Amino acid sequence: MSNRRNLRATRASGEGGSPSGRVPGLDSPFKRDIYSRFVKTLPSQLTPFVRSDVVGALLAETLGRPGEELSLAELGRRIGVSSTIVHREVGRLVDAGVLWDRQSGRNRLVRANVDHPLYGLMRDIVAATYGPVPVLRRLLDGVAGVSDVYIYGSWAARRSGEPGEFPNDVDVLVVGSTPRRVLADVAARAGEEIGVEVNISRVSPADWQDAAPSPFIATLRERPLVEVLRADRDD
Template sequence: MEDIFLFVKPSASRLTPFVRSDAVGAILAETLGHPDREFTLAELGRRTGVSGPVVHREVGRLVDGEVLRDRHLGRNRLVRANPEHPLFTLMRDLIAATYGPVPVLRELFAGLDGVERVMIYGSWAARRAGECGPFPRDIDVLVVGDAPRKTLTALASEAGDRLDAAVNISRLAPDDWRVDAPSPFVATIRSRPVVDVMSGDVHA
């Protein structure tokens, strides 16, 4: 069965009132979370699920505010965090606590065998999709695949330490995710917002 989701347009942040939009939060999570790395605008778009025009516009604003630095290499515009900004540490910590789960989980799951998909669901995904509600106290993650549970438990612990939040990982066999008559658990996840960890796409 094909996954059927609707893509969510960039919206005002429901994770924190201190960030202009979810697009900005996602861009800052990648850049402030990896201050030693440079990113092309296309790479930021791929990693955040944000459209090219929005990435271009918001990066321009962040560069103007000296939150990010940029330079040109050939036809590419490269951007990176500006660690000399007087509020860098405060901004980095705020973004890590709100938009940090996607880049942190992507890094931890990169190259792991037995993983077909990784999705965040539950209250964090709902806030990321624009639903109002209290700040999420934990991060619920669904792994579609057959990675060992011991490995996933260790990853949940490491992610929780890095995010300073409880990370709960559930594993589901690929056939159980694709089945036409899903279990109540799968049906609920399919009917609610999820965030694809590898692409950064928000589905609702």
């Protein structure tokens, strides 16, 4: 009982998080990194029947590319969580028959079980909800001039747990110098794959890091952002 009282006191005092979801000490863009999309106080509102945000991200990485085998280390790198969490959640999905796994040397490889009776339904639902991150990562990774990529707006808000109507489009921010016509082509291709409209805005790295940002950037910094790509991320 004492441990529970200590935990409640810690939460009430704001240590380790805050009721508003803001992270103490991370308000300044020069003092904080983008807060991890998996460290949050509220569950994602994109697919309420998926047991956790991590599971949704794992399903998006696997069900969307059924012929691809991924190691647990690669899955953890892509979705930004520890190997322990990946191992636990993959084990549950394998036990449920949603994923297949096999051992290859020291690596455990997993892939979608396309023979599952609900595979098609699960793939379509996950693609419409968690699918934007892996799709955009694949389409923008390696594109000249792309530095950082984030999803913002209503999709990011639902992913971060804010209640509201299901988003009817996906707003993407590219930090870099890629020509806008190239980004428009990527947006069109992503929209076709995801099944909803994709809008890509571009800002320069200097503007994104400016201590006196434009109203647009200032607003983005205050609202949920979901990381897709980041140039300085250690993979």
